[in-house]
Amino acid sequence: MQYLMLIYHSEAGFEKTSETGLAAIYQEYGQLREELSAKGKFVGGNQLLPTTVATTVRVREGKRVVTDGPFAETKEQLAGYFLVNADDLDEAIAIAARIPSARNGTIEVRPIAVRGKAVQA
């Protein structure tokens, strides 16, 4: 199964991180990606630029409504994502727990819907 891991952290806290601190975090991310790739578990993933450069788009009654900022104002912001292959939710949870931002942020694990097998709410 494929799982999308949405990585949330506090942008304010992240901005305060020192150069060496950042280097250590990026190195840890790199290692995890390489390790997952080697096992064929890494499908994709990226870091996102902060919500200060986000744009929100809605179409209402045929009219485009464009606003600045993220969809929801929250204490933690979406900072990036991993898309992984995992045998089951327990394996996905184990991978999520190794994402560096899990230690001070939050990882939301969402199974990818497969056509014809969509989630019944």
Next chain:
Amino acid sequence: MFRNGATLFALSATKRWGKERRRTSFLMDFEKLHREESGRILATLIRLLGDFDLAEEMLQEAYAVALQKWPAEGTPANPRAWLVSTARHKAIDRLRRGQRFERKAEEIAKAAELAVQPESGREEQMLSDDRLRLIFTCCHPSLPMEARVALTLRTVCGITTEEISRAFLVPVATMAQRLVRAKGKIREAGIPYRVPSQEELRDRLDGVLLVVYLIFNEGYLASSGDALVRRELCAEAIRLGRVLSGLLPQQAEAQALLGLMLLHDSRRDARVSAGGDLVLLDEQDRSLWHQEQIEEGTKLVETALRHGAVGVYALQAAIAALHANAKTAKDTDWPQIAALYDALLRTHASPVIEVNRAVAVAMARSLEQGLALLDELEQREELGEFHLLPAARANLLRRLGRKPEAAEAYRHALTLATNDIERRFLRRRLAEIEYLSEAPD
């Protein structure tokens, strides 16, 4: 408690028409098998079929075939294996006929996979593993807590949806929906059917033990709802506790939880009077306590403590064991109980533990010291709505002979308590005090 409405209906219908005594005896054996083995058979089928609903349906079909065949052909030597095998073949047929177009390829593949799967050689081992797998799946932390409790009762214990909804006082439709959603999430989110790996086991076991303890408490503490259903919840929780401690003997906290439940449950006949009134521990008729349960519980607690259990169940069980083994209320080892509450407070602070610790201090040292601790707790805002705090204060004030203050505290507790049995108890105590304070000395 009936394990399955549909089959039992079939059973009673057959019973009505059955003519021979032999048939009646067969049906009694069949009912016993149905009651005692359905949980395990279902656990195995869920592993084989990877689908809760399909497993339940196929088991019903297998029972129906058994009801037709066994009276004539004789009950097979291993009825459990027969039922698993029959249900499995029914599932293969069902999947081959696959009705839902979009899932047809998937179902045919699953049927092919099932058809080549060998019958298990290590059957007994596999069966007990299946129960454990099922428990861990039903108690997965990604399911909402109420769904974990409901799914465990429905699937592992085999209690009907109607009975679960009665125990938790929610409409049957709500409970049914809760179960459907939970099973849907297991399937869609890919919650595995597996005992967690050694490194995950401790964390995951804590979650399972919590579900079992919640089921027990629902039966033990709930004030409303069907008394029989509540007693059955306690019995089911103890049964689950036995399965866990039996299958995971090296997990001291699982032993401790079983011990704790047995020790609490040993007092079931003494804690409510014939008139349905609450009887406090120090006023209970100790001859009504079930000694064999106390002995078993105490042994489990001792073993768990020896193996280094210091968790919330082990400490509470140790306290329960000290109460249970005191010949009279006066013989209770209060200093030791107070020390255990100190330890609990350090690791698992909660309002109940704070109040209980203060009461233990009152009994171990002096009523005044206990009262001082309760007065301190009253200053805390987060305990403002907690009815046991004024109730405990009232009790200490009453013992100290400070009747007007005690009455005031009982009245305060009555404004906060919602449990009917507790309210009746508080009103009785208040009436006693008011009567005594008005009576001339």
